[in-house]
Amino acid sequence: MQFKDYYETLGVKPDASDAEIKRAYRKLARKYHPDVSKETGAEEKFKSANEAYEALKDAERRREYDQLRAGGYRAGDEFRPPPSWQGGNGGGGGRFEEEDFSDFFESIFGRGRGRGGAQGRSGPRRGSDLQARITISLASAFSGARERITLRDPVQGERTLEVKIPAGIEPGKQIRLSGQGNPGISGGPAGDLLLEVNVREDGRFxxxxxxxxxxxxxxxxxxxxxxxxxxxxxxxxxxxxxxxxxxxxxxxxxxxxxxxxxxxxxxxxxxxxxxxxxxxxxxxxxxxxxxxxxxxxxxx
The missing domain is CATH 2.60.260.20 (Urease metallochaperone UreE, N-terminal domain)
Structure with a gap:
């Protein structure tokens, strides 16, 4: 098993800020998403960028990875986790519900449990869900309404959706919009958009x-x-x-x-x-x- 340099994959320095890591990932995601890119090997590059971002976006997982990397490993080096390695707890105990990652990733953070298990690494795969927020008036939440929301995500860019707000929705509740998440991979279905509803304060009520x-x-x-x-x-x-x-x-x-x-x-x-x-x-x-x-x- 070969060591993966996730910083090198994303094209950032090891001391990069969270914002720099996020920007680098978004740039690669836009470039290599297999339903968008025509480049050879785009799907593998997209998966590599996604795995690197998953490892570095969470503070605990990044700390664990940096501990290993400090041992002098470089990309391509033969790697086995040290016998005393206690990783696998960063970011939620190693449960990654939307993706199946490499053996290297799973050896550090725990085995992924994606949709489709170990066979999910080839063939159509469901796109990941997106999360967003919308803020509406108290009157719209009370009576129901149709609201427009503009989304900006790394894969699909900017788009505007019209959302039906059900009457009586409570502040903080989510609306699930099927098929409005990230596109699927290799013809798989798109993920969903989970839209959290915030309600503005009203001077009268x-x-x-x-x-x-x-x-x-x-x-x-x-x-x-x-x-x-x-x-x-x-x-x-x-x-x-x-x-x-x-x-x-x-x-x-x-x-x-x-x-x-x-x-x-x-x-x-x-x-x-x-x-x-x-x-x-x-x-x-x-x-x-x-x-x-x-x-x-x-x-x-």
């Missing part, structure tokens, strides 16, 4: 689980006498009865007006009493009359 909270301003006389006021919800305005004698900070519940689902959540309405300023003599006299009319001591 706060989402906590399936409960939506919003604040509604009311006047002192609406709070004192009771009133019917219009309240915004993500599905449109509704009318809410404010009980007489309500205080600022009181919470009222709109059942079923929260986050949609098999059992819809509720919306909590927080009342905020706003007091108008006394700007005229008449208005000031009105407040003075209140002070003498009510025996009210809010500070005990």
């Amino acid at each position: 706060k989402l906590d689980g399936r409960t939506i909270t919003t604040s509604v301003p009311i006047t002192p006389w609406e709070a004192a006498l009771g009133a019917t006021v219009k309240v915004p919800t993500l599905a449109g305005e509704v009318e809410l009865r404010v009980p007489a004698g309500s205080s600022s900070g009181s919470k009222l519940r709109l059942r079923g007006r929260g986050w949609p689902g098999k059992i819809a959540g509720d919306q909590i309405v927080v009342l905020e009493i706003q007091t108008p300023r006394a700007e005229t003599d008449e208005q000031k006299q009105f407040y003075e009359s209140m002070a003498t009319t009510f025996d009210f001591k809010p500070r005990g």
Whole structure:
């Protein structure tokens, strides 16, 4: 078994930064992907670049590899792992679900378990999955929408997809887009795109689980006498009865007006009493009359 110099494969120096390693890999992936490149031996070069990047992109695997390389090995040297070698734990215990790598790689990091096992090294192979994020408004997550996302990946370059956002998707959930990952190899199926949905904060509504909270301003006389006021919800305005004698900070519940689902959540309405300023003599006299009319001591 021959030693592989992964830095040499990617064309970077051993002290290259993570960003430099990633850029070098992307450049080679674009150049040699077998469904794109017409060069002789493109598939093997693509696989070599992919294996080198898998070894160096993870800090633990790179540390283990550097330990071996420090022993003076060069590309093509005969190699056997030292008897005391304890590698194979970097980056998740040696499980590499999308690829089958060389014996050299497996002897250092553990045996790969790709789709198709040991026979997966020839013939059609499924493309790897891609991961991306999309940020949408709270209203789009609530009602559902169609959003556009621009992807930039090393194999396919830049492309724009239209994504259907299901109504009631929760922040942090993933949407799987079948066949939108990296192209397959040798005619194999494409991988999938795993799209994580992030939701922007909304100035009017706060989402906590399936409960939506919003604040509604009311006047002192609406709070004192009771009133019917219009309240915004993500599905449109509704009318809410404010009980007489309500205080600022009181919470009222709109059942079923929260986050949609098999059992819809509720919306909590927080009342905020706003007091108008006394700007005229008449208005000031009105407040003075209140002070003498009510025996009210809010500070005990």
